[in-house]
Amino acid sequence: MPLEKVILAEGDDNLRRTVAEFIRSKRIDVAEAGTIQDVYNYLGKDEFDLVFIDAKLPECKLLDFFGDISQRAEKPLLIPLVNGEPDSFVLDCFKAGAFDYLAKPFSREQIEIALHKAGNFNHIARANAAMVEGVVDDADREILGECDLIMETRTLVKRVAQTQVTVLIQGESGTGKELVARALHAQSPRAQKPFIKINCAALPETLIESEFFGHEKGAFTGAVSKRQGRFELAHEGSILLDEISEISLAMQAKLLRVLQEQEFERVGGSKTVKVDVRVIATTNRNLEESVEKGEFRQDLFFRLNVVPVFVPPLRDRAGDVLFLAEKFRELFVRKHGIAVGSFSEESKKSLVDHDFPGNVRELQNVVERAVILCGADGVISPEQLNLTRNTANKTGGSAEGGTFQKLEEAEKAHIIRALAESGHNRTKAAKLLGVSVRTLRNKVTAYKKDAKTDEDLAKLGLDAD
Ligand SMILES: Nc1ncnc2c1ncn2[C@@H]1O[C@H](COP(=O)(O)OP(=O)(O)OP(=O)(O)O)[C@@H](O)[C@H]1O
Ligand SMILES: [Mg+2]
Numbered sequence: 001m002p003l004e005k006v007i008l009a010e011g012d013d014n015l016r017r018t019v020a021e022f023i024r025s026k027r028i029d030v031a032e033a034g035t036i037q038d039v040y041n042y043l044g045k046d047e048f049d050l051v052f053i054d055a056k057l058p059e060c061k062l063l064d065f066f067g068d069i070s071q072r073a074e075k076p077l078l079i080p081l082v083n084g085e086p087d088s089f090v091l092d093c094f095k096a097g098a099f100d101y102l103a104k105p106f107s108r109e110q111i112e113i114a115l116h117k118a119g120n121f122n123h124i125a126r127a128n129a130a131m132v133e134g135v136v137d138d139a140d141r142e143i144l145g146e147c148d149l150i151m152e153t154r155t156l157v158k159r160v161a162q163t164q165v166t167v168l169i170q171g172e173s174g175t176g177k178e179l180v181a182r183a184l185h186a187q188s189p190r191a192q193k194p195f196i197k198i199n200c201a202a203l204p205e206t207l208i209e210s211e212f213f214g215h216e217k218g219a220f221t222g223a224v225s226k227r228q229g230r231f232e233l234a235h236e237g238s239i240l241l242d243e244i245s246e247i248s249l250a251m252q253a254k255l256l257r258v259l260q261e262q263e264f265e266r267v268g269g270s271k272t273v274k275v276d277v278r279v280i281a282t283t284n285r286n287l288e289e290s291v292e293k294g295e296f297r298q299d300l301f302f303r304l305n306v307v308p309v310f311v312p313p314l315r316d317r318a319g320d321v322l323f324l325a326e327k328f329r330e331l332f333v334r335k336h337g338i339a340v341g342s343f344s345e346e347s348k349k350s351l352v353d354h355d356f357p358g359n360v361r362e363l364q365n366v367v368e369r370a371v372i373l374c375g376a377d378g379v380i381s382p383e384q385l386n387l388t389r390n391t392a393n394k395t396g397g398s399a400e401g402g403t404f405q406k407l408e409e410a411e412k413a414h415i416i417r418a419l420a421e422s423g424h425n426r427t428k429a430a431k432l433l434g435v436s437v438r439t440l441r442n443k444v445t446a447y448k449k450d451a452k453t454d455e456d457l458a459k460l461g462l463d464a465d
Contacts, residue, residue, distance in 0.1 A: 001123040001235050002028065003049040003115060007042050009033040010054045010081065019052070022108055026115060036060035047217055047226045048076040050118050052102070055082045055089070066096035074225055077118050081106075127194035127233045143176060143183055144327050147317040153180065153309065160307050161187035166259065168244075168304045169282045171311030174361030177282040178242065180311055184280055185238040193237030198230045201243040208251055210267045213258075219268020229266065231258060234277045244281040244304065245290055252297045259303045279304070314359045321351050324360065328367040329380070336434060340371045341378035350382040372432050373417055415443055416459045424461035 006023060008030050010016035020030045031042045036057055042048065051069075055062055062080060069075055077099040082090060090101055099121065100114050143154055160167055161184050169177045178197075185195045203211055210219070214229030230239060247255065258264050263274045281304050290296035314321065325343065333340050343351070347370075356362050370384040415433065422428035430440040444460050451457045 001119055001232065002026070003119045003122065005029040005031070005046065005048045006050040006052065006115075007031045007033055007039055007048050007076070008052045009036070009039045009057055009060075010052070011035075011057055012054070019111065022111060023115065026112070028115065036065065039065075043076075047074055049122055050077045050079065050099075050115075052079050052081055055080045055085055055093075063092055063096045066093065066098065070097045077121065079114055079118070123233075123235060126228055127196065127235075127237070130196055130230065130233045131194060141179060143179055144324055145317060145320045146323050147320045149312045149317055150320065153311060154183075156307075156309060157183050158187055160184065160309070162189070163307075164278055165306045166279045166281070166304055167307045167309055168287070169280065169309045169311060170287065171282075171284065172313045172359055173284045174359035175311040175313055176360050177284070177311050178240070180309060181238075181240045181280045181282060185240075185278075188238065188278065190237050190278055194234050195238050195240065196230050196234040197240040197242055199242045201246040205248055205251075208247065209254065212251070212255070213264045213266055213273075214269075215267035216269040219266070226266075231264065231275050231277055232273060235275045236277075238278040238280055241279065241281040243283060245283045245285040245287055245296060249295075249297065252300050256297065256300045256303060259300070313356075314363060315355045321354075321356070321363065322348060324363055325351050325367055328364050329371060332368045332371040336372060336432065338371060338374070338432075339378055340374045340380060343380045344382070347380050347382045347385050350385055350387045354387045369414065373421065411443075412447060415440070415447075419444075419459070419461050426461070 006028055008016060008020050008023065010019065010032075011034060013034070016032055016034070020032050023030045031046075031048070033039045033042060036059055039051065039053070039057075053060075053062065053065070066078055069078060075097075078093075078097060080090075080093050080098055080101045081104060082093075082101055083104040093101060099118060102110055102114060143150065143157070145151070145154075157180060167181075167184060169180050171177050182195065185191060198211060200208070210227065210229065212229050212231060214227050214232055217226045241255075254264065258275075259279060262276060263272050265272055287296055287301055287305070291298045291301050314324075322343075325348075329340060329343070332338075351363075358365075366385055366387065369386070370380045373384045374380050415429070418429040418432045419426075422432060426437055426440055426444075430437045433440065444462070447460055448457070448462060451460065451462070457463065
């Protein structure tokens, strides 16, 4: 993505004007500064992507200036314009954080290359920061499964990945929609470019537009600086609009325009931003029904649904439950370093009989818990799978209401089991749980407050005192 705003600090008026004019011809805003005071004035008022700065700018100690910039939250890239300074000075500039340097006299082409490099760097740095937020440890995992339905899904993903079309991935919670979306990107020609996810359900209405499209400085209370939206960050890559059914009708209209024109404006901005982004959306609601009810725009639905991909619920994937259970067992054995050999025949039966309202995610969690709880004999028993509770629910849909154990309670019970399993050795228990000793200690301290009896305390490995 090209840069937007640069400062050109150069004491020589003629040179400054010529260079500024050239940069403007590249459709980049230039603030011209003749002194270091001018530079600071600009930095106080606005945000810049890059500062070109004359190494001999009056009253400026260049290295101090670089040091100051490196302390700031918003750091423009720095390119000194040097003229006969020794190599050691240039080296010091790099040490102090310079992005590049230009030696006078420089050509237009050299300026152009510097601008181009800086633009690319900015884009990658920002996209990286956004991707790191969403990274999960199984980000690159394959879509596993041997049943016909999953084989069809894999074939479809492979074929569609080569195209630019928008894909709508539908399926119940935990079926692997995000996994499919990541696979689509990874197998596409855009694989080396950013994959940016935006969770439409998690964002309050007031923030969603700026999350999508970014905002200019001062666009609203709290917008203290310019910010790129997810669409810009995903430039040349793919964007995953997770739980798309959750966005408001007003946002739907804006999204439609981006899908049609590949352009938008930032919140509080008037400049049109153009992007090249491949859109993937997921939903665990039936979007066609939402369209019928008037909650979702039909035209947007058509735009998104160019290629529909349905990820089937686990209960429809005959044969895959045991296959996946086995794969997950291997995975968690490796992850936790516990030797767990196999599932007993009865536990295989309980897996096959269960209908997994939480789909693959539930299966994965069940197997992880069982691997952790499994005793020294290395065979997983039905008790360790603990699947009886939901098995009756053959109609699908997730279990709700009062009988369903709260996450917090389940976590506490799980921690108590790990403590028992490890003979109340917290280091071992933390390892079993895959958390730090500190996390475990904090949890135990919190439970201690609620412990009512000596027995409660003993379970936590604490004395009654
Ligand atoms: N076929 C599969 N092979 C391997 N792992 C899978 C498969 N399907 C799902 N998983 C794993 O199950 C978990 C849930 O998958 P994912 O997050 O993609 O589901 P989802 O459909 O997006 O769920 P939600 O609707 O709740 O967001 C992930 O850890 C994912 O890696
Ligand atoms: Mg998901």
